[in-house]
Amino acid sequence: MSTAPLLSVDWTDHVTGRRGHLVVDRLVRGVASGGLRMREGCTAEEVAGLARGMTMKEALHYDPRNRYVPLGGAKGGIDCDPRSAEAYGVLVRYLRAMRPFVERFWTTGEDLGLTQDLVDRAAAEAGLVSSIQAVYPLLDDEEEARRRLADAFAVEVDGIGLDELVGGCGVAEAALTALDRAGVPYAGTRVSVQGLGTMGGATARFLDRAGLRVVAVADVKGSIVNPDGLDVEALLAARDAHGTVDRSVLRPGDREEGPDAWLSADAEVLVPAAVSYAIDTEAQERIRARWIVEAANMPVLAEAEERLTARGVVVLPDVVVNSGTNAWWWWTLFGDVEAEADQAFAQVRGAMRALVGRILDRSEAAGVTPRAAAHALVEERLPEIAERYGWY
Structure with missing residues (x-):
């Protein structure tokens, strides 16, 4: 696995001066997956490590028998206390700035400091169809797939x-x-x-x-x-x-x-x-x-x-x-x-x-260690995924 990510983007909020980051570690069929976190002190290095971890998670769950096709790995991060009064505005402006990436190749969702409901609300305010819209072109039936996911998010178990x-x-x-x-x-x-x-x-x-x-x-x-x-x-x-x-x-x-x-x-x-x-x-x-x-x-x-x-x-x-x-x-x-x-x-x-x-x-x-064993399995699976779907 390459030690350098495919793409790194740094952002500064013009209103508060807060910093944000996006790192795309790898693409598969042009798309990468990874959540967006918000915490005080979040750094570009941290986000890069998380993006690499997402590449590994996708590879570890690769099963050629499944309909689910592994994506690449990516991650977003915002240096801001999610409990602060300015946090939501920062989130919306970050997503507005990252809109071209979310629309084309970065599927994202909740991570530390954020809930999916909050991400969805901010994404809509930022002009996005969905925080995962980049994956839609890969679906056989987009309408049915989106309905299925929406139905799944509506399911509750013991409240x-x-x-x-x-x-x-x-x-x-x-x-x-x-x-x-x-x-x-x-x-x-x-x-x-x-x-x-x-x-x-x-x-x-x-x-x-x-x-x-x-x-x-x-x-x-x-x-x-x-x-x-x-x-x-x-x-x-x-x-x-x-x-x-x-x-x-x-x-x-x-x-x-x-x-x-x-x-x-x-x-x-x-x-x-x-x-x-x-x-x-x-x-x-x-x-x-x-x-x-x-x-x-x-x-x-x-x-x-x-x-x-x-x-x-x-x-x-x-x-x-x-x-x-x-x-x-x-x-x-x-x-x-x-x-x-x-x-x-x-x-x-x-x-x-x-x-x-x-x-x-x-x-x-x-x-x-189990970590070394997991890394070794990833190293075996990434070339297999690349051979089937290409390197990007």
Whole structure:
């Protein structure tokens, strides 16, 4: 895989001076896929790393039997606090500036700091037909595909949209696959989750319902800890739009602790599901978990992962673990699954179990980390995709 992205665009908002970035790492049939994030401190380097990760996620889910055709990898990022009063205006102006790219070759959607509803509203205000309109020319029946995706986004499961659950279902399935291979029973296995937004919240729900015990969660206000297990459903119901929990719902046994308490929680499974670069060399020393399941993009720094691996902690990499949302979008749009929750969850679970199993098999056979095994699989699949569809 090339080390340099195909295209990098930097943008400065003429109203606020806020900076934004778009990186297209690779095109397949002229199109690339990758979400748009908004966070204070977002950098061009961060966006480039995320775009490369999207190239890998697309390649990892390539199956020539599916209607879904892998796309290239891209990512957008805006350096702005999504909670600020100026954030929405910045988002609209960014999308207006990036309109030629979104119209022709960049399909995008929600990522850290943004919801799909907000992206859709801003895209319409910016004059776009859709945030994913670049993929429409690749569809056999655009009208039917768009109806199917719209219907899927209208599906709710226990009060939460299907689109907000499929990614967490995939993360949970990755964790459960690792537990199954190790012969570890679900009951009594403890989990700590950083972030209760779309991905972290859904992951906590699926792991809780599988019988694991969620003993710690963290949001922007700090960590909530209970060694006997938290009431996950109550916490999810008390979240605001940014995943911050109303502390009035806490039970007598729940403790409020510092923002990093989730790291050192007495848990077997650690799920960083919020920001990138959350676990550095200093933070990794506090971790007692046996598995780190990367629901966020790039949460563990490379040197930290080396040290974690040396002391027996298994890091399941983001490009595998959190790829379910992206894949579900395209399975639905291209017609591999219908707008129905059970079918969507079954597809995500089956695909994630197969992919995680294959990665762990390669990891164990070659004596390398799961991340290195995933990278090796990508290196095999990209030339196959290029041979079938061309390099761009």
